[in-house]
Amino acid sequence: MCDAYHWSKIRNPALPPADAATxxxxxxxxxxxxxxFAAALTPADTAAAAAAVEAGHALRARDxxxxxxxxxxxxYLLDAYRELKPDEELDxxxxxxxxxxxxxxxxxxxxxxxxxGDGIYVPVYQEPVDCDSGDPEAHSVNCPTCKGHGYTYSRGxxxxxxx
Numbered sequence: 001m002c003d004a005y006h007w008s009k010i011r012n013p014a015l016p017p018a019d020a021a022t023x024x025x026x027x028x029x030x031x032x033x034x035x036x037f038a039a040a041l042t043p044a045d046t047a048a049a050a051a052a053v054e055a056g057h058a059l060r061a062r063d064x065x066x067x068x069x070x071x072x073x074x075x076y077l078l079d080a081y082r083e084l085k086p087d088e089e090l091d092x093x094x095x096x097x098x099x100x101x102x103x104x105x106x107x108x109x110x111x112x113x114x115x116x117g118d119g120i121y122v123p124v125y126q127e128p129v130d131c132d133s134g135d136p137e138a139h140s141v142n143c144p145t146c147k148g149h150g151y152t153y154s155r156g157x158x159x160x161x162x163x
Contacts, residue, residue, distance in 0.1 A: 098134030
């Protein structure tokens with residue numbers, strides 16, 4: 001989500017308008033899905049559910065679709081995400097996938113931990129990512145971001161490497 005926002009708004013104002021629009025759309029999809037997952041995990045958090053619905057309505061408006069019910073716009077977010085991915089990736093996951101995705105190819109994964117001292121890291125941020133089917137991909141020692149150990153470290157935080 002942050003990457004899409006970064007590329008469409010902050011990093012490169014000279015980005016061609018079509019590419020900026022694509023990145024802004026990706027940002028809305030990721031934001032809506034993240035809020036939808038948060039709302040599903042904590043049903044009492046009505047603010048997250050309302051924000052997910054708002055992102056879904058914004059995405060439908062951006063795509064030129066008519067307004068719909070709140071439940072339908074939340075489903076539209078997931079459908080829009082699936083359109084971004086090749087069909088073979090999403091269809092390859094069984095319902096009882098060992099990666100924990102339940103067949104939809106997406107899992108909520110901790111990507112940032114805060115350092116508490118003495119080698120203790122506390123999870124602080126999760127994000128929807130593609131399911132690895134229970135078999136995490138090992139990073140090459142040639143990975144320019146993490147040098148092969150799968151994490152990056154900065155200012156008291158550890159982040160999952162997507163390199």
